[in-house]
Amino acid sequence: MIAEPSGDWNVFQQIFVEHWDGFKRVYPRYDQRYYDGLVDKMLGCGNPEKMGYSAYRCLHCGQGKHRVSMSCTSSLCLRCAKVYVDTWVSQVSKMLHEGVIYRHIVLTVPAMLRTTFYHNAHVLLSAFMRCGVRCLDDFFSRVSGKPLKGGSIVVIQTHGRNGQDNPHLHIIATSGGWDQQAKQWVHLDYLPYAMLRKKWQWHLLTMLRQTLKNKEINRLVDACYTRYRQGFVTNVHQGDVPARYQSLARYLAKYVVSPPISLRRIDRYDGQRVTYHYRSHKSERVERETVEVYTFIGRMIQHVLPKGFKRVRYYGVQATKTFEKIKGLIREALAKVKGLVKGAIKIIAPMTSRQRYQQSTGRDPLRCPHCQHEMGVWRIWHPIYGVIHDELEAVRRGKYASQAPRADPPGRLGRTLWPASGGVSLSLFGLR
Ligand SMILES: [Zn+2]
Ligand SMILES: [Zn+2]
Numbered sequence: 157m158i159a160e161p162s163g164d165w166n167v168f169q170q171i172f173v174e175h176w177d178g179f180k181r182v183y184p185r186y187d188q189r190y191y192d193g194l195v196d197k198m199l200g201c202g203n204p205e206k207m208g209y210s211a212y213r214c215l216h217c218g219q220g221k222h223r224v225s226m227s228c229t230s231s232l233c234l235r236c237a238k239v240y241v242d243t244w245v246s247q248v249s250k251m252l253h254e255g256v257i258y259r260h261i262v263l264t265v266p267a268m269l270r271t272t273f274y275h276n277a278h279v280l281l282s283a284f285m286r287c288g289v290r291c292l293d294d295f296f297s298r299v300s301g302k303p304l305k306g307g308s309i310v311v312i313q314t315h316g317r318n319g320q321d322n323p324h325l326h327i328i329a330t331s332g333g334w335d336q337q338a339k340q341w342v343h344l345d346y347l348p349y350a351m352l353r354k355k356w357q358w359h360l361l362t363m364l365r366q367t368l369k370n371k372e373i374n375r376l377v378d379a380c381y382t383r384y385r386q387g388f389v390t391n392v393h394q395g396d397v398p399a400r401y402q403s404l405a406r407y408l409a410k411y412v413v414s415p416p417i418s419l420r421r422i423d424r425y426d427g428q429r430v431t432y433h434y435r436s437h438k439s440e441r442v443e444r445e446t447v448e449v450y451t452f453i454g455r456m457i458q459h460v461l462p463k464g465f466k467r468v469r470y471y472g473v474q475a476t477k478t479f480e481k482i483k484g485l486i487r488e489a490l491a492k493v494k495g496l497v498k499g500a501i502k503i504i505a506p507m508t509s510r511q512r513y514q515q516s517t518g519r520d521p522l523r524c525p526h527c528q529h530e531m532g533v534w535r536i537w538h539p540i541y542g543v544i545h546d547e548l549e550a551v552r553r554g555k556y557a558s559q560a561p562r563a564d565p566p567g568r569l570g571r572t573l574w575p576a577s578g579g580v581s582l583s584l585f586g587l588r
Contacts, residue, residue: 213534220524304333307473353387
């Protein structure tokens with residue numbers, strides 16, 4: 157995997173080099189090996205000697221060379237964010253039912269409850285996601301008047317555009333669902349938003365009360381009912397999402413997987429204070445903010461989800477098991493209903509590191525600049541596992557012996573030594 161070319165990237169690294177230790181002293185909650193590990197990885201990102209690399213060489217003329225550093229994949233790393241987004245998009249788009257209309261629904265938490273979320277993140281985050289799904293199931297069933305099995309892809313986001321705490325759920329939900337009895341896909345065109353707001357309020361507050369079970373939360377829940385009489389903020393993005401956008405997943409990625417503060421948004425760092433900007437959803441304008449460096453680090457790190465936590469989850473007809481079972485049925489049912497099948501979802505294959513490189517530099521990294529043949533993997537080195545692949549060693553051990561008849565004179569070795577173009581492709585993903 158190739159990370160994005162650096163740039164202002166090192167400002168971000170520099171901030172962590174200079175202040176991470178100090179930050180942990182002030183906020184001991186983050187003084188854990190897990191967080192140290194993420195910071196370390198992020199600091200080493202892009203450095204092949206630290207992160208490991210795969211080296212390619214032209215197996216035809218032996219001159220062309222290319223080395224690719226492994227990316228750190230730390231959730232804190234802004235440099236790997238694009239790789240992460242691409243992978244994410246391809247994963248999610250594989251999980252969409254072709255021809256089904258989806259809606260993008262955002263379920264928010266009112267300001268009054270954000271501190272509670274922050275302090276109880278470990279018990280609340282999963283429950284929060286499930287509760288969003290329960291709310292939609294309840295809502296769709298009520299609207300249609302019959303039990304429907306809808307599906308949702310839920311992504312949890314804990315920060316707002318400026319990096320401040322603002323937990324919310326982005327849900328891509330089928331606008332309707334599978335009617336098991338009628339063996340029919342039911343599409344709901346009209347969604348009464350006022351009802352959704354109320355339902356969301358009830359589901360969220362009930363979940364909080366049942367999960368936290370203390371006096372403080374009871375008091376807050378009561379206050380919320382008094383203060384927000386119209387329910388909680390929910391947003392249903394207008395229009396048939398996939399019809400308007402080439403790819404729903406790509407569209408969604410913009411909202412949900414971008415890191416809290418993307419790199420190009422850091423304008424200034426003087427050692428103590430960081431100035432950055434972001435586009436505000438509220439004012440639709442670019443807002444600029446200057447904060448103390450610890451506040452900045454805090455905004456970045458507090459959005460790292462607990463170890464092993466799954467940010468994207470699939471429910472209902474989107475759940476992996478159900479998906480395969482029901483895919484054919486839905487397609488068949490939809491084929492009978494004309495007009496509904498518009499804007500079929502485009503499935504995007506993940507870009508390989510090679511394609512990414514080619515896209516950003518306009519040059520195929522694996523084509524030998526000397527003889528134009530394709531290069532092959534020469535050596536793969538990993539900081540923990542050491543040399544994983546050594547082509548020269550393989551050759552010595554007789555990897556290509558079968559292609560080179562024993563009777564051949566030694567002079568012909570040059571021709572039989574190298575494998576045909578195409579090289580050897582090895583996946584490095586399992587090695588993290
Ligand atoms: Zn060559
Ligand atoms: Zn990285």
